[in-house]
Amino acid sequence: MGSCIICGADVGGDGRICDPHQEDVVFDFRGDSPNQLVPSRFYRGIVDGYADFGVFIDLAPGVTGLLHRSELDRRLDSLDWEPGDEVFVQVKGVRDNGNIDLAWSIRQADREFRGVLVQDGDSEHLPEEDDADDESSDESTTDDDTDEVEAEENGERDDSGSSDVDADESEDAASPDVDESQDAATDDEDDEDDGEDAAAADAADESADEADEADEADADGEDDLADGRERVDIGTLADAVGDEVRIDGEVVSVRQTGGPTVFEVRDETGVVDVAAFVEPGVRAYPTAEIGDVVRIDGEVESHRGDVQVESEALVLLDGADADAVRRRLAEALTDEARPEGLQPLAGDETVAKLADGLLDAAEAIRRAVLESRPIVVRHPATADGYVAGAAVERAVLPLIRDEHAKSDAEYHYFTRRPLDDPVYDMDAATNDATRMLQDRDRHDEKLPLFLLVGTGSTTESADGIDLLSVYGVDAVVVDAAVADPETRDAVDTLVSPDIESIDADLSTGALVASLASAVNDEVREDLRHLPAVSYWADTPDRYVDLARDAGYDVERVAELREAIALEAYYQSYQDKRELVADLLFEDGGNLAAHVSEQFREKLETEVETATANIVTEAVDGVEFGVLDTDGYTHRYDFPPTPLLLDDLHRRNADGEAYATVGIGTDELYVRTTADVSIRDVADRAAELAPAADVTTAGLREGKIEFLSGERDAVEDAIVAAVAEAF
Numbered sequence: 001m002g003s004c005i006i007c008g009a010d011v012g013g014d015g016r017i018c019d020p021h022q023e024d025v026v027f028d029f030r031g032d033s034p035n036q037l038v039p040s041r042f043y044r045g046i047v048d049g050y051a052d053f054g055v056f057i058d059l060a061p062g063v064t065g066l067l068h069r070s071e072l073d074r075r076l077d078s079l080d081w082e083p084g085d086e087v088f089v090q091v092k093g094v095r096d097n098g099n100i101d102l103a104w105s106i107r108q109a110d111r112e113f114r115g116v117l118v119q120d121g122d123s124e125h126l127p128e129e130d131d132a133d134d135e136s137s138d139e140s141t142t143d144d145d146t147d148e149v150e151a152e153e154n155g156e157r158d159d160s161g162s163s164d165v166d167a168d169e170s171e172d173a174a175s176p177d178v179d180e181s182q183d184a185a186t187d188d189e190d191d192e193d194d195g196e197d198a199a200a201a202d203a204a205d206e207s208a209d210e211a212d213e214a215d216e217a218d219a220d221g222e223d224d225l226a227d228g229r230e231r232v233d234i235g236t237l238a239d240a241v242g243d244e245v246r247i248d249g250e251v252v253s254v255r256q257t258g259g260p261t262v263f264e265v266r267d268e269t270g271v272v273d274v275a276a277f278v279e280p281g282v283r284a285y286p287t288a289e290i291g292d293v294v295r296i297d298g299e300v301e302s303h304r305g306d307v308q309v310e311s312e313a314l315v316l317l318d319g320a321d322a323d324a325v326r327r328r329l330a331e332a333l334t335d336e337a338r339p340e341g342l343q344p345l346a347g348d349e350t351v352a353k354l355a356d357g358l359l360d361a362a363e364a365i366r367r368a369v370l371e372s373r374p375i376v377v378r379h380p381a382t383a384d385g386y387v388a389g390a391a392v393e394r395a396v397l398p399l400i401r402d403e404h405a406k407s408d409a410e411y412h413y414f415t416r417r418p419l420d421d422p423v424y425d426m427d428a429a430t431n432d433a434t435r436m437l438q439d440r441d442r443h444d445e446k447l448p449l450f451l452l453v454g455t456g457s458t459t460e461s462a463d464g465i466d467l468l469s470v471y472g473v474d475a476v477v478v479d480a481a482v483a484d485p486e487t488r489d490a491v492d493t494l495v496s497p498d499i500e501s502i503d504a505d506l507s508t509g510a511l512v513a514s515l516a517s518a519v520n521d522e523v524r525e526d527l528r529h530l531p532a533v534s535y536w537a538d539t540p541d542r543y544v545d546l547a548r549d550a551g552y553d554v555e556r557v558a559e560l561r562e563a564i565a566l567e568a569y570y571q572s573y574q575d576k577r578e579l580v581a582d583l584l585f586e587d588g589g590n591l592a593a594h595v596s597e598q599f600r601e602k603l604e605t606e607v608e609t610a611t612a613n614i615v616t617e618a619v620d621g622v623e624f625g626v627l628d629t630d631g632y633t634h635r636y637d638f639p640p641t642p643l644l645l646d647d648l649h650r651r652n653a654d655g656e657a658y659a660t661v662g663i664g665t666d667e668l669y670v671r672t673t674a675d676v677s678i679r680d681v682a683d684r685a686a687e688l689a690p691a692a693d694v695t696t697a698g699l700r701e702g703k704i705e706f707l708s709g710e711r712d713a714v715e716d717a718i719v720a721a722v723a724e725a726f
Contacts, residue, residue, distance in 0.1 A: 005115050005126065006281075016117055016124045024114040026088055026107075029059045031121040034094045037063075042105055042113065047085045055081065057089055057102055065091065065100030072104050073411055075578050080305050106408075109303070111259020114281045225313050226297050235269030237307050240300045247272070247309065248317065248325050251292045252372035254444040256283055263314075264372060265294065267325070268332035271372055271404045274298065276311040285314050290444055293322040337367040339521075344514045345531060346542040350497070350506050351514045357495035358511075361476045362518040364449060364493055365392070368474075369399045374413050374439070374448035376432060379508075380455055380700070381418040381572035382643075383565040387509035387534040388453040388478075389416045390580050395516035395523050415448075416575040418568065422698040424456040429464030433471065450475045454508035457483035457496050458699050465490050478515060480508040481700055509534025510543060525550070526585055532557045533564065533584070537650060556592070560584060563595035566602075569638045602638045607647055609633070614648070620723040622657045625649075626715070629664040642701045645669050659722050663715055666708040669701060670718065676725040678702050684724065688717035 002011045004018040006025070011018050017025050026042045037043070037059070045057035045065070054068040054076065067089055069076040081087060088108050092101040110116055117124050229246040237245065249267035256262075260277040261284040274296055276284035288294055295317055298309040317325065339362045344351035351358070368375050377392055379385035397410045404413070419428055432450065439445040450473060456465060457479035468475055469490065476493040477483070483496035495515070497506070510531035517524040532539050532547035539557075547557050563583050567576060583592055613632040614625045625648070627633075629641050639647075641662055649660040649671035660671040670678060679696045682704045686694040692710035694717070697703040706714045 002124075005117070016126065017115070021114070023090075025117050026110060026113040026115075027117050027119045027124075028127065029063065029119050031060060031119065032062060033121075034063055034065075034098045034100050036119070036121055037091045037094055037100065038119075039091055039093045042088055042090050042107070045087055045089050045102075047081045047083050047087055049083055050076075055079070057087060059091075059100070063100070065089070065102040067102040067104065071102065073106070073408065107257070109257075109259070111275075111277070111280070112257040113259070114257075225295065225315060229297060231295075233269040234265070234267045234272045237270075237272055237300050237309070241302045241307065242300065244297070244299050244312075245309070246295065246297050247274075248293070248295050248321075250325065250329060251288055251290050251294055252446065254288070254290060256281065260284065263288065263294075263311075265296065266329070266370075266372055268328045270402075273306070273308040274311050274314070275308055276314060284311075288314060288316060290446070293317045293325045295321070333367060333370050336370055338363045339366070339518045342514065342518050345510070345517060345524075345528060346540075346546040348506075348510065348514065348540075348542060351511060354495055354497070354511070357493065358478075358515050358518060360493045361451075361478055361495055361515055364474060364476050365396060365451065365519050366399065368449040369396065369403055369413070371446070372404070372413065373446045374415065374436075375451060376436075376448045377414075377416040377451045377453065378419055378424060378428065378432075378455060379416070379453045380422045381420055381568045382422075382454075383536070383561050383568060384507050384509045384534045385418065385454045386564050386568050386580060387507075387530050387584070388512035389418070389575075390584055391509065391513045391516040391527055391530050392416075392451065392453065392519070393577065394526055394581075394585065395520035398523065399520055416577065418572055418575065419455060420572050422455055422700045422703070423458065424452055424461040424464040426463045426467065429467040433467055436471075436473070447471060447473045449473070452477045452479075452491075453512050454479055454481075454700070456491070457481055457487050457494065459484045459486050460696065460698060462486060462490065478508070478512055480506045480511045505540055507531065507534040529557065529560075530584065533560045536561070536646060559592040559596040562599040563592040565643065566595055566599040566638060569640055569643075599638075603644070603647060606633060606639055606644055607651070610644060610648060611651075614652075617719075619719055620726075622659055622723045622726050623655065624719055624722075625652050625658070625660045626719070627660070627662045629662045629669075633662075635664075642669055642703070645671055657726050659726075661715075661718060661722070663711070663718075665711070667697065667703060667705045668714070668718060669703055670722060671702060672722060672726075674726050676722060678704065681718065681721045681725055684721035685714065685717040688720060689713040692717070 002015050003009065004011050004021060005016050006021045007018060009018045022038070022041055026044055029037065029043050031037075043059050045059045048056040048058045048064055050056075054066050054071075056064055057067055058064050071092075072079070088105040090103040090105050092103045094100050107113055116127055118127055225246070226244070229244070231248055232240065232245045234247055234249065247265065247267065249265040251263050252266045252271065253264040254261065259280050260275040263274040263276065263285075265272055265274050278284045293316070295315050296309065296311055297313040298311040301308055301310055339359055342352070342355040342358050342362075344355075365375065375396060377389050379389040393414065393416055396414055400410045400413050403409075417432075421428075436447055440447060450468060452461075452475065455461060456475070456477040458481070465475060465487070475491045476495075477487065477491045478495040481496065482498075483494055488494050488496075495511070513527045513530045517527055528550040529547040529552040531543040532552070535543070544554065544557075547553075552560070560583060564580065567579060567583070583595070610627055610632055614627050617624050617626065627645070627648070629635070633641060633644060635641070641664070645660055645662045649658075652658065652660065653671075653673050656673055658673045662669045670676075670681060678699050682694050682696040685704070686692070689706075689710055692706045692714045694704060694706045694714060697705040704718070
């Protein structure tokens with residue numbers, strides 16, 4: 001029975017890795033059949049070639065799998081793999097026809113795994129065992145050759161006839177008498193040899209002790225720095241590949257791979273990975289932690305296009321040296337983080353009134369990038385929400401690329417997570433807290449900056465924000481809706497109109513687009529059409545004109561809005577980064593037009609069905625259109641209920657006193673032509689239907705929740721409450 005090479009646990013048969021550690025090892029496959037591959041394992045492969053839908057990877061001669069583009073963590077055309085390159089992939093499964101489905105591996109080097117095994121068909125062994133077999137064969141040959149040489153020297157070979165003297169003749173040739181003085185001399189020589197052997201042994205012990213001490217010093221991070229080496233800026237390392245350098249900086253993350261320990265180190269000019277190796281999977285420099293100031297000597301290398309430093313020595317700095325590094329970092333942060341000023345897109349005066357808050361938000365975002373702190377953006381899964389999130393993404397990603405040498409840093413340090421509901425509730429906050437704590441404990445990551453756009457400004461989000469505050473994480477809220485007073489005190493930075501009257505002409509997408517231009521002015525031109533895309537109706541002329549100047553007429557803007565709305569609905573919890581970027585920034589018009597056509601077809605079908613089933617009634621001079629959304633909508637297909645009701649309301653609201661109500665099992669939505677407070681409506685309905693537990697669930701979407709058993713009573717109460725509010 002074999003033992004796991006990682007934990008030593010017993011493994012059935014001839015296996016060398018236990019089930020819990022299957023994904024910690026990379027396999028060198030030497031079989032001849034796809035059926036010998038083990039799903040979920042990671043394998044070394046060779047790039048065979050590209051197709052429109054992915055990359056073909058050879059795992060062994062005649063065994064080729066497909067890494068589909070949907071499995072990549074980046075765009076297919078951004079891969080720098082060339083045919084013949086060695087890569088690492090995960091086997092998802094093998095189909096009945098022998099096709100192999102592969103998945104992306106973020107680890108792309110032996111040293112990033114905890115071990116390497118050879119899978120020869122159905123058996124497994126260490127690569128060293130192959131080497132040992134080869135060495136054994138070589139040693140056997142060498143021993144035979146040595147025996148033959150010794151035999152020749154001792155006259156034991158007779159095939160050539162050159163050595164015919166036997167042992168007896170040799171003894172006869174020797175003298176039978178031995179001089180006593182020679183014996184004494186021999187004894188003295190033996191004594192001297194013994195003394196020399198003892199001295200040599202002592203010296204060897206001392207050398208071994210010194211080597212052990214050196215090894216301990218290496219493990220504890222006490223290596224000696226090179227004499228006279230000058231410090232260089234991390235920002236210059238791309239031009240120093242192959243050079244031996246010294247860098248000073250702050251440790252911003254530490255991750256232990258299956259090979260080296262990788263320290264991410266930051267100075268005032270950039271961030272770089274420093275690889276330090278003791279032995280596979282063993283933590284190098286265990287006293288160096290996140291936040292420590294260090295000095296590192298090493299060689300600059302290029303690894304798959306990324307610049308990194310192979311550490312020769314690492315020491316912790318303290319006193320004046322550490323203070324100097326921290327001072328440089330603080331000065332650089334202050335200089336770089338605060339934008340020079342805010343120039344609202346289209347000169348929007350409403351946005352200009354919020355300049356101080358927007359500059360604070362922009363500084364918090366830029367500071368997070370400079371501090372190598374992950375940024376998590378939360379926004380509703382609506383067209384307005386996606387426009388806002390995409391605007392920030394467009395501004396921040398170039399800053400991350402400039403700051404970090406790793407090519408995939410933009411995926412590591414920026415995450416956009418759409419919300420199914422318009423509020424940042426406990427479900428969303430628990431998800432975020434779980435992820436950030438896992439990243440902190442497993443990967444030594446800093447806690448992220450949370451940027452909530454179009455959400456988080458009302459009391460319905462209070463519980464979620466409170467959970468984040470328990471861990472002391474920074475939160476920035478940017479919302480075109482008026483924030484509740486309680487929220488203003490709960491977050492670090494909040495950007496929201498102070499008076500309710502000024503938000504009617506402002507969308508979150510428009511507000512955040514101006515914020516994004518303050519974060520990174522170099523992308524300002526890319527953002528000019530976004531505010532117009534964020535409005536469903538009554539787009540301000542200033543934004544219509546701005547979009548037109550950027551090359552987007554009214555029809556094109558509508559196509560973008562509809563395409564984003566459709567894609568926002570499907571896989572709503574996914575950011576769809578590349579697809580959204582293609583639609584909003586890279587599309588020549590064909591993609592948006594195609595998706596927009598689907599949007600209109602699906603919406604028209606649903607509107608036709610809903611219109612035929614709307615019940616109209618008049619109460620106290622207010623006309624109501626009431627739709628049973630359970631019975632007359634496809635609840636699990638596009639369009640979502642809020643978007644459908646928005647369209648119905650726009651089509652049917654002819655007069656000044658009209659309300660659309662969509663009611664389902666335990667939730668309803670209200671749309672009105674008057675400026676009616678949804679919270680006031682919910683409070684009044686709760687008085688009229690006290691057993692229904694009526695509560696506001698989302699101000700922006702006009703959403704109210706209740707107990708399903710009281711649905712009829714709630715419908716009557718809502719209609720009465722809305723009529724009173726007109």
